[in-house]
Amino acid sequence: MVSNTGVSELRALVDILQSTVDKLDETMASRGQTYPSLDDLYSIESEAPRSSPDVLALCDVLVSAAGQLIAAARPTPTSSLLTSLQYQTSACLRAVIRAHAAEVIREAGPKGLHISQIAKPTNMDPSKLARTLRLLATNHIFKEVAPDVFAHTRISSVLDTGKSLSEILEDPEAKHDGTSGMPALFEQLSDYSMKAAAYMPETLLDPSSAATGKTAFNRAYKTELSSFEWLRQPENAYIHRRFNMAMEGIAKMSVPWEALEGFDWRMLPEKSLVVDIGGGVGSQTLTLAKKFPLLNFVIQDTEATQPNAEKYWATRFPEAIFSGRVQYQVHNFFEPQPISSPAVYYLKNVLHDWSDNHCTAILRHLRDSAGPETKLVIQENIMEYVCGDSSLTGPGVSISSETEAHLPPLLPNAGQASMFTYYVDFVMMNTHGGVERTLPHFCELLADSGWKAVSLYKGPPGGRGKIIAIPQRVGVQVSGML
Numbered sequence: 001m002v003s004n005t006g007v008s009e010l011r012a013l014v015d016i017l018q019s020t021v022d023k024l025d026e027t028m029a030s031r032g033q034t035y036p037s038l039d040d041l042y043s044i045e046s047e048a049p050r051s052s053p054d055v056l057a058l059c060d061v062l063v064s065a066a067g068q069l070i071a072a073a074r075p076t077p078t079s080s081l082l083t084s085l086q087y088q089t090s091a092c093l094r095a096v097i098r099a100h101a102a103e104v105i106r107e108a109g110p111k112g113l114h115i116s117q118i119a120k121p122t123n124m125d126p127s128k129l130a131r132t133l134r135l136l137a138t139n140h141i142f143k144e145v146a147p148d149v150f151a152h153t154r155i156s157s158v159l160d161t162g163k164s165l166s167e168i169l170e171d172p173e174a175k176h177d178g179t180s181g182m183p184a185l186f187e188q189l190s191d192y193s194m195k196a197a198a199y200m201p202e203t204l205l206d207p208s209s210a211a212t213g214k215t216a217f218n219r220a221y222k223t224e225l226s227s228f229e230w231l232r233q234p235e236n237a238y239i240h241r242r243f244n245m246a247m248e249g250i251a252k253m254s255v256p257w258e259a260l261e262g263f264d265w266r267m268l269p270e271k272s273l274v275v276d277i278g279g280g281v282g283s284q285t286l287t288l289a290k291k292f293p294l295l296n297f298v299i300q301d302t303e304a305t306q307p308n309a310e311k312y313w314a315t316r317f318p319e320a321i322f323s324g325r326v327q328y329q330v331h332n333f334f335e336p337q338p339i340s341s342p343a344v345y346y347l348k349n350v351l352h353d354w355s356d357n358h359c360t361a362i363l364r365h366l367r368d369s370a371g372p373e374t375k376l377v378i379q380e381n382i383m384e385y386v387c388g389d390s391s392l393t394g395p396g397v398s399i400s401s402e403t404e405a406h407l408p409p410l411l412p413n414a415g416q417a418s419m420f421t422y423y424v425d426f427v428m429m430n431t432h433g434g435v436e437r438t439l440p441h442f443c444e445l446l447a448d449s450g451w452k453a454v455s456l457y458k459g460p461p462g463g464r465g466k467i468i469a470i471p472q473r474v475g476v477q478v479s480g481m482l
């Protein structure tokens with residue numbers, strides 16, 4: 001028989017899919033759990049069977065193999081053609097969020113609703129909105145249960161704020177306030193992040209952009225302001241409000257153990273102080289403060305974030321604020337760090353917003369105020385080379401991971417299963433001039449700022465890892481660079 005390499009490739013991927021689904025089935029059966037179906041609406045409880053580390057690892061293998069199967073199966077030019085058109089899906093997603101379609105369809109119940117009714121609250125053209133929903137339904141986001149009648153799938157149900165339509169229409173600008181933040185995140189990413197992305201190639205081609213630090217966002221919005229400054233302008237109040245909720249959405253989408261893994265918080269002595277720098281409203285501190293009642297926390301962020309942080313804690317854990325165990329402090333991380341020698345400086349999703357020069361300035365201020373025992377805990381995406389080279393090694397850095405490496409024929413970086421981190425890298429590049437970094441890149445940055453990386457915890461594909469650093473013995477004394 002003539003060997004058929006292409007078919008062998010497909011067969012190898014199908015075998016991986018088959019054996020992984022078998023393991024998933026056994027795991028669910030042994031736990032008496034049900035794996036969520038695309039037809040069941042999303043809830044934290046119904047997602048729980050898929051949220052344990054071992055099941056997530058199996059899902060990653062499925063996604064990686066299925067993604068590769070599609071790439072191998074599809075007519076070749078079609079793959080590039082469809083990639084060049086992917087932006088249409090993002091635009092459709094934002095259109096339906098702005099139409100409040102998820103809330104309207106939820107209120108209609110499982111049988112779904114005719115497009116004439118779905119389009120009514122925002123006076124959108126029904127036939128155009130139907131085309132929008134149809135494109136999404138082709139991606140399993142909503143389903144068309146009869147011609148022009150749309151109902152929810154599990155994926156579309158995540159676009160639902162949970163608010164009633166009448167409440168949203170009363171004050172559309174407050175649509176995302178008090179919600180899970182996930183719809184805010186999706187609207188945010190398919191709005192200004194997407195518009196900025198459209199100008200990324202021109203920015204890369206512009207030789208002056210490296211020197212000026214001009215981002216694709218600056219080009220798209222014709223502004224010299226940084227995206228954070230731009231968000232704070234009064235005319236962008238809605239987008240800023242949505243951004244704050246989007247940050248909550250990110251926290252909600254993180255696996256629950258993310259803040260807890262990769263650093264042994266339990267070994268900190270009683271009353272140790274953890275400083276959460278650029279901590280936003282303090283969503284990570286909330287997880288830690290609940291889990292470790294003997295630790296104290298200071299959340300540092302901007303003045304603009306303070307009212308949101310106060311509201312956030314007032315409803316979630318007010319006693320921690322009353323007792324003084326958790327405090328909020330307005331602090332600009334480009335200025336000298338006012339808290340010296342805490343047990344931990346904690347930076348989550350902060351460094352990826354900034355260029356290397358900015359990060360060095362932030363880290364040097366922390367180094368200047370660190371005590372000999374202070375630990376720096378960085379929680380960020382740790383990027384891998386697609387070839388799986390030596391990206392996850394660093395001199396003198398111990399590496400731990402709970403996930404097994406993906407074996408051939410799967411891509412070593414887990415392919416589609418880790419796609420989120422590669423997308424976020426571009427959100428950072430385009431809107432903030434920021435970077436998602438590899439371990440060697442982090443080690444370099446830390447060494448330049450007087451820190452030494454000592455351990456890396458590799459999170460699941462698409463999840464954040466942790467780097468722990470200690471002050472370098474022969475530190476460089478520095479003042480702010482910016």
Ligand SMILES: C[S@@+](CC[C@H](N)C(=O)[O-])C[C@H]1O[C@@H](n2cnc3c(N)ncnc32)[C@H](O)[C@@H]1O
Nearest residue numbers: 278279280301302305331332333334348349350
């Ligand atoms: C991507 S968010 C991360 C928030 C939080 N660490 C988390 O993971 O949920 C970055 C945070 O940095 C804050 N930030 C930006 N510039 C800052 C500055 N110069 N000083 C202090 N915080 C700043 C923003 O307000 C925002 O809350």
